Amino acid sequence: MIRLLVGVLLVGAVTYGLMNRDKVGDLKAEAIFKEEVEKVENIKLQIERDAQERVRQIDEQTGQ
Known part of the structure:
Protein backbone atom coordinates (compact mmCIF):
# COMPACT_ATOMS: atom_id res chain seq x y z
CA MET A 1 0.00 0.00 0.00
CA ILE A 2 2.83 2.40 0.89
CA ARG A 3 4.65 1.53 -2.35
CA LEU A 4 1.51 2.32 -4.33
CA LEU A 5 1.14 5.66 -2.55
CA VAL A 6 4.80 6.53 -3.14
CA GLY A 7 4.45 5.52 -6.80
CA VAL A 8 1.37 7.70 -7.26
CA LEU A 9 3.08 10.64 -5.57
CA LEU A 10 6.18 10.16 -7.73
CA VAL A 11 4.16 10.07 -10.95
CA GLY A 12 2.28 13.18 -9.83
CA ALA A 13 5.49 15.02 -9.00
CA VAL A 14 7.09 14.12 -12.33
CA THR A 15 3.97 15.16 -14.24
CA TYR A 16 3.78 18.45 -12.34
CA GLY A 17 7.48 19.11 -13.02
CA LEU A 18 7.06 18.44 -16.73
CA MET A 19 4.06 20.76 -16.95
CA ASN A 20 5.97 23.55 -15.23
CA ARG A 21 9.00 22.98 -17.43
CA ASP A 22 6.84 23.60 -20.48
CA LYS A 23 5.52 26.81 -18.91
CA VAL A 24 9.06 27.99 -18.16
CA GLY A 25 10.08 27.17 -21.73
CA ASP A 26 7.12 29.14 -23.03
CA LEU A 27 8.02 32.11 -20.84
CA LYS A 28 11.62 32.01 -22.05
CA ALA A 29 10.48 31.83 -25.67
CA GLU A 30 8.12 34.75 -25.10
CA ALA A 31 10.90 36.81 -23.50
CA ILE A 32 13.24 36.09 -26.40
CA PHE A 33 10.50 37.01 -28.88
CA LYS A 34 9.86 40.29 -27.06
CA GLU A 35 13.59 41.10 -27.13
CA GLU A 36 13.76 40.44 -30.86
CA VAL A 37 10.68 42.58 -31.52
CA GLU A 38 12.25 45.37 -29.49
CA LYS A 39 15.49 45.09 -31.50
CA VAL A 40 13.55 45.31 -34.77
CA GLU A 41 11.60 48.33 -33.52
CA ASN A 42 14.84 50.04 -32.48
CA ILE A 43 16.34 49.38 -35.91
CA LYS A 44 13.19 50.75 -37.55
CA LEU A 45 13.37 53.92 -35.45
CA GLN A 46 17.06 54.34 -36.27
CA ILE A 47 16.35 53.99 -40.00
CA GLU A 48 13.58 56.58 -39.74
CA ARG A 49 15.89 58.99 -37.88
CA ASP A 50 18.65 58.46 -40.43
CA GLN A 61 22.36 71.47 -49.73
CA THR A 62 19.70 72.44 -52.24
CA GLY A 63 18.87 75.63 -50.34
CA GLN A 64 15.27 74.86 -49.51
Missing part, protein backbone atom coordinates in the same frame (compact mmCIF):
# COMPACT_ATOMS: atom_id res chain seq x y z
CA ALA A 51 16.22 59.07 -43.28
CA GLN A 52 14.94 62.28 -41.68
CA GLU A 53 18.51 63.47 -41.13
CA ARG A 54 19.42 62.69 -44.74
CA VAL A 55 16.36 64.60 -46.00
CA ARG A 56 17.36 67.55 -43.82
CA GLN A 57 20.91 67.47 -45.21
CA ILE A 58 19.65 67.33 -48.79
CA ASP A 59 17.27 70.23 -48.12
CA GLU A 60 20.18 72.28 -46.73
Whole structure:
Protein backbone atom coordinates (compact mmCIF):
# COMPACT_ATOMS: atom_id res chain seq x y z
CA MET A 1 0.00 0.00 0.00
CA ILE A 2 2.83 2.40 0.89
CA ARG A 3 4.65 1.53 -2.35
CA LEU A 4 1.51 2.32 -4.33
CA LEU A 5 1.14 5.66 -2.55
CA VAL A 6 4.80 6.53 -3.14
CA GLY A 7 4.45 5.52 -6.80
CA VAL A 8 1.37 7.70 -7.26
CA LEU A 9 3.08 10.64 -5.57
CA LEU A 10 6.18 10.16 -7.73
CA VAL A 11 4.16 10.07 -10.95
CA GLY A 12 2.28 13.18 -9.83
CA ALA A 13 5.49 15.02 -9.00
CA VAL A 14 7.09 14.12 -12.33
CA THR A 15 3.97 15.16 -14.24
CA TYR A 16 3.78 18.45 -12.34
CA GLY A 17 7.48 19.11 -13.02
CA LEU A 18 7.06 18.44 -16.73
CA MET A 19 4.06 20.76 -16.95
CA ASN A 20 5.97 23.55 -15.23
CA ARG A 21 9.00 22.98 -17.43
CA ASP A 22 6.84 23.60 -20.48
CA LYS A 23 5.52 26.81 -18.91
CA VAL A 24 9.06 27.99 -18.16
CA GLY A 25 10.08 27.17 -21.73
CA ASP A 26 7.12 29.14 -23.03
CA LEU A 27 8.02 32.11 -20.84
CA LYS A 28 11.62 32.01 -22.05
CA ALA A 29 10.48 31.83 -25.67
CA GLU A 30 8.12 34.75 -25.10
CA ALA A 31 10.90 36.81 -23.50
CA ILE A 32 13.24 36.09 -26.40
CA PHE A 33 10.50 37.01 -28.88
CA LYS A 34 9.86 40.29 -27.06
CA GLU A 35 13.59 41.10 -27.13
CA GLU A 36 13.76 40.44 -30.86
CA VAL A 37 10.68 42.58 -31.52
CA GLU A 38 12.25 45.37 -29.49
CA LYS A 39 15.49 45.09 -31.50
CA VAL A 40 13.55 45.31 -34.77
CA GLU A 41 11.60 48.33 -33.52
CA ASN A 42 14.84 50.04 -32.48
CA ILE A 43 16.34 49.38 -35.91
CA LYS A 44 13.19 50.75 -37.55
CA LEU A 45 13.37 53.92 -35.45
CA GLN A 46 17.06 54.34 -36.27
CA ILE A 47 16.35 53.99 -40.00
CA GLU A 48 13.58 56.58 -39.74
CA ARG A 49 15.89 58.99 -37.88
CA ASP A 50 18.65 58.46 -40.43
CA ALA A 51 16.22 59.07 -43.28
CA GLN A 52 14.94 62.28 -41.68
CA GLU A 53 18.51 63.47 -41.13
CA ARG A 54 19.42 62.69 -44.74
CA VAL A 55 16.36 64.60 -46.00
CA ARG A 56 17.36 67.55 -43.82
CA GLN A 57 20.91 67.47 -45.21
CA ILE A 58 19.65 67.33 -48.79
CA ASP A 59 17.27 70.23 -48.12
CA GLU A 60 20.18 72.28 -46.73
CA GLN A 61 22.36 71.47 -49.73
CA THR A 62 19.70 72.44 -52.24
CA GLY A 63 18.87 75.63 -50.34
CA GLN A 64 15.27 74.86 -49.51
